[in-house]
Every structure is written in structure tokens, then in C-alpha cells.
Amino acid sequence: MTSWIIPILILTALGVLAGIVLSIASKIFEVKGNPLTSRVREELPGINCGACGYVGCDSYAAALTGEERVEPNLCTPGGETVARRICQVLDIPFEEVTSKHAVLLCAGSLDHTEYVMDWQSLHSCAANKMFYRGRGSCYQTCLGYGDCAEACPYDAITIDNGIAIVNRRRCVGCGLCVKVCPSNLLQLMTGDDLVYVACSSHAKAKDTRKGCTTGCIACGKCEKVCKEDAIHVEHNLAVIDQSKCTQCGACISVCPVNIIKRIGGQCHV
Numbered sequence: 001m002t003s004w005i006i007p008i009l010i011l012t013a014l015g016v017l018a019g020i021v022l023s024i025a026s027k028i029f030e031v032k033g034n035p036l037t038s039r040v041r042e043e044l045p046g047i048n049c050g051a052c053g054y055v056g057c058d059s060y061a062a063a064l065t066g067e068e069r070v071e072p073n074l075c076t077p078g079g080e081t082v083a084r085r086i087c088q089v090l091d092i093p094f095e096e097v098t099s100k101h102a103v104l105l106c107a108g109s110l111d112h113t114e115y116v117m118d119w120q121s122l123h124s125c126a127a128n129k130m131f132y133r134g135r136g137s138c139y140q141t142c143l144g145y146g147d148c149a150e151a152c153p154y155d156a157i158t159i160d161n162g163i164a165i166v167n168r169r170r171c172v173g174c175g176l177c178v179k180v181c182p183s184n185l186l187q188l189m190t191g192d193d194l195v196y197v198a199c200s201s202h203a204k205a206k207d208t209r210k211g212c213t214t215g216c217i218a219c220g221k222c223e224k225v226c227k228e229d230a231i232h233v234e235h236n237l238a239v240i241d242q243s244k245c246t247q248c249g250a251c252i253s254v255c256p257v258n259i260i261k262r263i264g265g266q267c268h269v
Helices: 002-028 035-043 057-064 079-090 125-130 147-151 176-180 205-211 221-225 250-254
Strands: 100-104 157-160 163-166 186-190 194-197 231-234 237-240 260-263
Touching (some): 035 057, 221 231, 221 250, 250 260
Antiparallel strands (some): 100 186, 157 163, 231 237
């Protein structure tokens, strides 16, 4: 009977001994964390979106309390409130947070495009995009399955008429929607007053018109009318240099397909 009890006792003793050794080793080789880092981390929202440029909130907190100077206002989801708290913890002057919002560079709703595929598989933009080029008549249109809406922790995106709609009042610029869009249609933009091209197609004009009635046809009228040299047609698509754009609205008024949009403000022309 004792033949099986002894091995069990030996194994139990070894397990206890190993636990004691590991416990002692963990105390000896423990890496002490920076208490200030923990305090900063507590102020961050914890969604690990990467909008600050770091892997997550832990990395940003570590950088803020490291030797190199890191801006305390990079957390756009936390906004001014979090930035002020971080500055208080670090005892440094407050710096304003530059607001960012997600913008959909596509206007291809079902009023302007159509579905050319009866997709019966997983209802996901990423999955649908992997099959040929997606279900839209335009190869670069919003697929409308809502991967971006599901990724948004702030309920700032909805799908309406086959296209993603961003609620700018709820959007905090975390960028999670940007990361999941398989067509790269979502982009973070700075400021509440901006002019942008709501199209991402680089197809030739005739091919663009076949797939979408409101896509950029690269006519160049916007480029010619811009006095600030802020807009140019590149690879069959009008592109705006936001650093030069004064939001005058001249390009909006001459666009024949109404693909140049404005968010906030008033046109000056």
C-alpha cells in the first residue's frame, strides 16, 4: 500500500519546495516599477487604441515618465480632461489636445453605387474584400458591413444606405476604425473646419463613372481654381494638402460631381 503513497509524498514535497524557491526568486529578482508611471496609467482611458503613437496605454505611460520628453496631450480619446490630469500628476504645464476625427473618404452610398455580388458568407468588410475586390460596383467603395462600427468603443459610427457615417460629436479620434477598414477609407483628420475629397478611387474617369456616379473624375477644375496651390490631381484623384488649404471653398463650387466636401465652417466664395 505504501508503494504508491511514497511517490505521491515525494512529488508533493518537490512541488512545495519548487514553490518556495520560485517565491524567493521572484522577490530577489523583482523589477521595481515606477510609482509615477502607475499614477499616469490610472489617468489613461485604457482602450489601447494607439492614437498616441505608442502600442498602448502602458507604453504611453512609461514614455511619459521616462527620460525623454513626451507630449502629455497625445491621448485624443481622453481629450483635455485626461491631458490636464496627466500634467497635474507630472507637475508640468498643461498643453491643449489637438482634436482629431475620423473622416470617410468615400461618398459611394447606394444612391451612387450598387452591389454587384450576392455575398452569402461572413458579414464582414474584411472577409468580403478578400473575395475579388468586394461587393461594390466601385472597387474602392465602402462595403457597408460595419467592421468600423463594431471596432468603435464610442458608438460613433453607424451604417446608413450602405455607407459608414461618423458622428463627430461622439468620435474622439482613437483611430480604431481606421485600422480595421480593409479599403483604407477612414482617415483621422485634425480640426473641426476642413475641406476634403470624399473619394479614394484611382481609376480612370470612365471606369470611375461606371462604378460610382459621384466619384472623382480627375477633371482638374479644383486644381485650377485653388489660389493656395493646396489641391492637385494625383493618380486620377484630387488630393488636398491640409497644411495649405484655407477652407475657402472654391474647389467645392467647381467640382462637377460634388465629391469635395466640407466639415464645419462656411465657404468664403
